[in-house]
Amino acid sequence: MKKLSFINKIIYILNSLFATFLLLSYFLPFVSPKAMAGFAILSLLVPILISINIVFVLYWLINLKKQLLLSTIILVMGWFFTPPFYKLTENTSSLNDDLKVMTYNVRMFNHWKWIDDETIPKKINAFVEEKTPDILLFQEYYSLEKQQFSYPYKYIKTKNENAKIGLAIYSKFPIINKGSLELENTSNNIIFADIVKKKDTIRIYNLHLQSLQLRPDQENFGEADSERLIARLKDGFKKQALQTEVFLAHEKGWKGKKIVAGDFNNTSYSWVYNQISKDKKDAFIEAGKGFGKTFNYWFPMRIDFILTDENAMINRFNSFSEKNSDHFPILAKINW
Template sequence: MKNLSFLDKIFYLLNSLLATLLLLSYLLPFISPSTIPFFAVLSLFVPVLIIINLGFFIYWLIKLKKQAFLSAFVLIIGWCFSSPFYKISSKSSSLNTDLKVMSYNVKAFDLFTNKKDSTLNTGFDFIASKNPDVLVIQEYYQSTKIHLSYPYKFVKTKNKKGKFGMAIYSKYKIINSGSLDFKDTSNNIIYIDIVKKKDTIRVYNLHLESLRIKPNEENFGQENSEKLLIRVTNSFEKQAEQTNQFLAHEQQWKGKKIICGDFNNTGYSWVYDQITKNKKDAFIEAGKGFGKTFNYWFPMRIDFILTDENAIINQFKSFSEQYSDHFPIQAKINW
């Protein structure tokens, strides 16, 4: 510190604070939001903390200062023990027997009829071009404008008269379906059992409690920060309750399984850690890059495709087409 200029001393103090926050964030998977709800908020900022600490590391490295070791140390710990921020390599193998699964938060299809691409007229055309065997949809909305050609589907709206809910479309016969029917929320978890040759495969569709943060909307930032924090921490508490409900239900199924959905939380959270125990994350197994699934200025991965441990993930893709505030993700899965 003695050999640093006054400005560099300020930078290093800020560097120390943000490196400490990133280090603390590695404890997030072990602390339930129901215990310390406020701490769970940090999970949303882990990608930003990684980017900032990487910036500090490069800054000190260019200046040939030993202060570079602080951020380097914290980043290396994260690389070794936490969910990857960036995947360098991917798998691109494919078999004719693969089950192609797409998960997509469609935001009630409100942008699906707008032309966003010179080669694809609508979001429905995009889905058709990818031709998934199973299409898992969050924020579904019943409408005559929906153009999805599948022989089987399970749609669960929040109530009998409502049009908003969740859906799973399948090329394979659905022999069972159900819903966890969360109380006092518009979010939910539904599931189906499909038959593929001799296999019965359970497919879950998760949409955990929404934080109701819309950074791209005009009125974002006008809400009182204290009220926003209270609302977000309450949402994290609900996510913890919903996660426990899901785990209790999921443990009753011992066969092949796929878990898809919008967790409204990142890969650095307690929610993600609990749900992914004894499972494979398709992005980690076969993905590449940031795996960004939410349309924001930094790479947020809050949508996931998971499988049981016996599954083989041959391919994973996160698409960049903007027909929603989420990006669709797709995996090719085999056993």
């Protein structure tokens, strides 16, 4: 530190600050937002913290300074103990009887014209027909948009009889049981359907956890609005924690094959993801490549997931770049 120039000393102080934040983020999966809601906000920033620390490593490497060790050590720790930020390899195997599962937050099929394109509903329909998933999960399904998806079985659940927004499960296989967890004090929900594929009964959960209402193109980060934003995020994280507990309690009643998918509205570095993904396989981690980005944000944010029980094989995972919503669809090929 003594041999550093004044500028480099300032840079190293900033480096130490961001490295400390990244190190603290490694504890996020073990701290419930009900206890420390403010700390949970850090889960949204982990990809940024990783990127910034990589830049510091490159800076010190170019300048041949041993200060590169600080961020390097913390990044290496994260490589071994946290979900991957970027996947270098992928699984491209395939079996004829793979179950193709897609989850897609369709943002009400653009009913309120957030995207200046009248053909968005048709584009979503054409995309689904092209990919032909066996199981199709929608979040923010809007019943007033008369979408025609060619599936013999479906379960569509709005929050109540008067609501038009909800969740949907479409299936090529018979649905023999279905239900809703009826989350309280929110417009979000969790539904499930038991499908029969040959001799197997597979439970499909479709999750849409509490929305954080992130609007990067609209937020004014002045002092007053920042306080409101933080307050809203804290409240959202607390609700997500409660909803996760409701899901986990319900999930205990099912011991068979299962798929848990949907929009978690949180990242893989969060307590919510850690709790839901226990004893499960993450399709992106098992078979994906790249960032696995699922939310149309200015940095790679993965908040939509496809998880399976530990006995499943994930033969393929794809995240797509179709900008028909503020989310991107993801698809996995699964077998047992």
